[in-house]
Amino acid sequence: MELDRAELSPGGASSPTQWSPSALGQACSEVLHRLTGHEARRASARRVALKDFSALIETTEWDRLLEGSGQPLRRAAETLGQVTKALEKYAAPPKEEACAGSAHSEVPEKAVEVGVLFLRLLEKVEAGKNCLVCPAWKTVLGHLAGPIYIFAITHLLEQPWTSPRSREVAGEVRSSLLKVTQCSSVAGFLRGENEDERFPVIMGLLKPYLNKESWKNNPAVKHVFSWTLQQVTRPWLTQHLERILPPSLLISDDYQTENKVLGVHCLHHIVLNVPAADLLQYNRAQVVYHAIFNHLYMPEHHLIQAVLLCLLDLFPILEKAQNWKGDASRPTTHCDEVLQLVLTHMEPEHRLLLRRTYARNLPAFVNRLGILTVRHMKRLERVIVGYLEVYDGPEEEARLKILETLKLLMQYTWPRISCRVVVLLRALLKLICDVARDTNLTPDPVKNALLQEATDCLILLDHCSQGRVKGLLAKIVLSCDDSTVVSCIRKVQWVSADASYHGT
Template structure:
């Protein structure tokens, strides 16, 4: 018989709903008991499998425990889902905290924006996630990277919460020395530049300081920080901000220095070295276009077999 619509989603929920997973709140005996309970429920209700039990089928007399769930579907259940998610989000154990962040993320993705704003629930979720930007747990911060908000256009000029988040991220980036956190912040920066669009001009001076600082420090073996910062720089230049022309000289000097450092660093893998040099060259070409051809560089390090032209 054909599996009901949404069966795959329900099947993925089964270990969580019935307590099959190895978690801090489960034990071998509790997991065995959960499996026995599932078998008994399936037999008592005449359900074929766990997905059928949760979601039901097309038959009127076999309505699932969760009913017919469609997306976005969580609005009627916010009063039950938000409290435990917020409690997990506030937990002192990183693994529980990360689970709470994922729950909140899932709620935001599958709840209508108007429903989240009702009773100020959107503000509650925002404040719960914003505070994680102050933690020193790289894995937690990684989960709070720039979201996509379809109800706000990327080119919105009026200062908003994205400014607050980017301002805090840039503050942490300037002072951070831990490699893991530097990689997380550098990976998030291009997302925020994309999200803010031309509104990033409000933070251009600090973005420049961060870019110059991160390009100066090597991040072996994958050079994640440098590559992500180069990505953020290119996205910023492509916005065609008039202020970028005034910053071209300082950026050009750092990029040229980066080419020299990379070309002489024999500890770098060949693929990583080539990617760094290609992205640096792309950044210089964009700077040249941004400054109306003032950056007159046709070939750099010809022995490496590449050029800017």
């Protein structure tokens, strides 16, 4: 390497041939050998390689070098790209099982060192391209952009292998890369704001590390894939479906909850940004459905939340493939199947976080099914009554969402409500009494919201029962001495006084 450095040094001969692409390629090959060859196992060899590459960046006249063309320039650019890939791997975190102790703590330091090199390299390319008539710099940048992008995203996000300093440097690398490529955002960089799209290039670099055998060798790869995927939206994502769907399914199928959630987020992004026709082709939508349906058996509230949100957006796509003829009963849908399982899990559930997660998503299922919710009336009634009885903490999220569900249920299925008036009336009055007697635990705004929602439910219940509720409440007012309860009952009577009962 000393010879190469002498040839590329400003103190050496000044003949233009000594600044040729072939000389750069030879020097880069030496650096690459020290980073990836047998001697790369020694820390001293890697440090020398980094020093040599730093010197190479500083001593090369990039504006004159990039005036070259043809095969020598392409070979030099290719070798430079291989060095960049090697440096990105050098700064990458080790395998998950090895992420401990000194091996883990060394990663941010390496990232800062490599990030500074990338910043200087990008600065040189930026300075060189401004002096050129011939756009040969694009050839070099085409080999550098992918690995530098992966490095930046690997260390940009807050992860166990990053530090404030390494994240700062990674952010600067990303900004510099966008500046050199003349892109206004990462999304523009990926979809090719000014040049050919780079998303396929990035996916191609990640592909060897996203198969069943290797995807855990680098714990950063799944995060880079997920973050990159979510920067690309429709219509650009559709053409890459074959590249992005298998890794997303692979990550979601892992035994670790963190990976399941990450994979489901990727699948959800695909569902939202790929046309239904493409997802229905080759039964892809069914594959996604079955892949995440089984996650509903996991008692992890973060996972359940991610799965339910994804399924709610997947149902319209799955239903496009179903044909219903008006002369027959409507077939059971995937939404029915999921709601049945959710209600089965909700009934005995005692963990507050899971109860809140289920209750949070229940109104969307009732909205989705509409009048077809009658198929689940018995179980819904038990869940509603059971959840209204249990205090849910100061925010009362579960009970508020259950009241919202009950309102929707009465609006959609009002002909079936009259036979359930007594059960629902008892549950609502008990809730109002509990809230009225609660003097310490629940904040006043939450209490008011609960009382308002419960009162609205009583008004709807009265409409559905042709005024029966108003008659039953008249007896309660005479014997009740709680002003809050009486106030809620009076509201029901006032609103219902002039109502005409022809359904809701």
